Amino acid sequence: MKLFTEKKEDHRISQLYALVNSKCPRCRRGDVFQNSMYGFRAQKMNENCPHCNLKFEREPGYFYVAMFVSYGFNVAQMIIAGLLTYFITHNSESPWLYMAVIFPVVVVLAPFNYRYSRLILLYYLTPGLHYVPEMSRDKKVKTAI
Numbered sequence: 240m241k242l243f244t245e246k247k248e249d250h251r252i253s254q255l256y257a258l259v260n261s262k263c264p265r266c267r268r269g270d271v272f273q274n275s276m277y278g279f280r281a282q283k284m285n286e287n288c289p290h291c292n293l294k295f296e297r298e299p300g301y302f303y304v305a306m307f308v309s310y311g312f313n314v315a316q317m318i319i320a321g322l323l324t325y326f327i328t329h330n331s332e333s334p335w336l337y338m339a340v341i342f343p344v345v346v347v348l349a350p351f352n353y354r355y356s357r358l359i360l361l362y363y364l365t366p367g368l369h370y371v372p373e374m375s376r377d378k379k380v381k382t383a384i
């Protein structure tokens with residue numbers, strides 16, 4: 240009788256970890272973006288995954304769909320900012336207070352929306368694009384003997 244089964248080590252990368260760290264949806268190893276979310280330069284996407292060579296822009300104009308996701312993010316953030324402003328200040332008179340709060344929130348979160356709308360599109364709204372654990376493995380290094 241076998242008392243202890245050897246547990247196979249799981250090297251799989253969780254979807255949430257990969258999404259938060261903006262990794263490729265197929266291998267969850269390669270970076271989707273070349274630089275960080277907040278910086279002096281605009282965010283730039285890699286054309287292909289540096290690990291598994293997946294082409295991120297599936298077809299021309301593919302990321303236009305991400306605008307709808309980004310729109311949803313924006314509306315949700317504006318509503319939350321407006322409600323928080325109301326609950327903190329109890330002001331229902333001045334629209335300028337709401338403008339002064341909501342506008343900076345939208346500007347500050349724009350890079351976040353840009354990045355995560357594209358990632359949500361790649362992860363959840365793209366048919367036929369799934370995690371392939373075999374793609375996640377380290378590339379075999381050819382050694383000359």
Ligand SMILES: [Zn+2]
Binds near residue numbers: 265266268289292
């Ligand atoms: Zn990849």
